[in-house]
């Protein structure tokens with residue numbers, strides 16, 4: 001091959017390259033323009049990845065900054081996934097209340113696409129029959145005024161356990177977050193399983209392992225980085241290993257209460273059983289003939305949704321007490337008065353003072 005031929009081939013190749021690049025950009029632009037029609041404003045997007053490169057490790061911070069520029073309703077694209085962000089009370093109301101039917105249900109992350117979990121999930125369900133049944137059970141058996149009143153004594157017991165523990169530890173450094181988590185977790189596990197699963201005084205290896213797994217499951221549920229969701233063709237390969245890892249932790253948490261389920265199942269199935277003997281939420285689920293898979297997933301979701309949220313809220317409130325000064329927040333009231341009044345629990349405060357004076361002083 002002589003030099004002129006080589007040069008002609010090179011020219012041909014580079015023209016082909018330029019043409020195919022222009023074609024690719026046009027196609028991607030067309031694809032993105034078609035999909036961004038009628039969407040709220042948002043930062044400019046790159047082909048294929050959209051805004052993935054701009055979200056970073058702290059999505060709440062980058063999204064706050066974008067909202068300052070693009071307003072309280074904005075749209076971004078994370079790979080193939082469209083993200084519409086509402087960041088004012090008005091836009092949140094539009095999404096969560098006015099258009100709730102249209103916009104309810106969450107996209108299931110790669111980590112929770114687990115065969116034995118999805119059929120029984122409340123958190124990742126569409127508005128289907130499973131979701132309706134589980135929500136109805138939560139409403140009547142856990143959160144109704146009657147249920148909350150019935151759990152009152154138990155909550156007070158947990159507060160007393162906490163104050164006893166704190167009294168014993170006076171003068172020592174303690175991990176407040178851990179102590180609050182354990183107390184709130186035990187409150188929930190007593191309501192659900194009829195037992196404490198953790199011990200404030202004795203953090204053995206098993207309970208440490210359990211906590212670790214539960215926190216991992218919570219982390220996977222809210223993990224912003226999920227290649228399988230951004231690029232669905234990657235999902236089944238689980239390139240980041242998050243489905244495998246989450247599956248391990250999900251089943252590890254199940255193993256901590258499976259013995260209790262079996263123990264209660266024997267009681268509930270016995271010939272002498274009557275509904276008045278039900279001691280906890282799990283007895284009600286067993287009476288309704290829930291399978292182990294159904295119970296495991298439901299309980300895990302309640303623990304995951306109900307422990308870190310409440311712990312963070314308490315820690316946030318305590319930080320505010322410390323930072324702003326208790327007196328400034330509660331205007332000179334005692335701590336117990338202040339907490340009960342601010343939480344709208346005046347009645348509960350009176351009950352507490354009447355029923356358990358030693359505890360009330362320490363709350």
Ligand code: HEM
Pocket residue numbers: 096122123124135188301302303305306307309310313
């Ligand atoms: C300060 C405490 C809490 C906060 C801030 C909080 C916040 C939230 C939020 C923002 C949602 C999503 C709502 C939505 O997508 O429409 C949610 C859902 C949920 N929460 Fe809570 N929560 C708290 C306590 C609890 C507790 C104590 C439990 C259970 C014992 C619980 C169980 C659930 C469940 C099961 C869902 C999913 C409901 C569904 O998808 O239908 N949460 N929570």
